[in-house]
Amino acid sequence: MDIAEQHIAEPGLAVLDITAADEDTVRAVMEGLQQLWATSGVTAMWRVPGEAGVRARVYADVRHRPNDA
Template identity: 50%
Template sequence: MEAITDVHVSEPGLVVVDIAAADDETVRALHTALATQWATTGVARTTRDPGQPGVRLRCYLDLRQSLAGPADTGGS
């Protein structure tokens, strides 16, 4: 994976998440769960390290941008 640069964590609330799992489905499920809570980058592609088991994915979260869940919609 590429290096984490200063811009990735330039402010409080910005997070770099490296996910490792057995398969693409598991990685994407975790990314989807994160994306329901916070603003996150899309899933471009997973990577495989030669000779290593599983797949990896890097995504970036902005914890300052919490997404509204069903209980937070304020409907009347």
């Protein structure tokens, strides 16, 4: 999966790749990040054949909190 330049074009924008043992853990991490910053929210998860864990990617804007207007 490539990271598009637009996702990190400015300071404060980040792409976070999450890998955990199971989907519940990945979901909990994404939901926790969503409470801290403006994020892409809970995204699709996937597995890579032959590799351990479940993966997901989250786009975050750490300049803004979720309740910013």
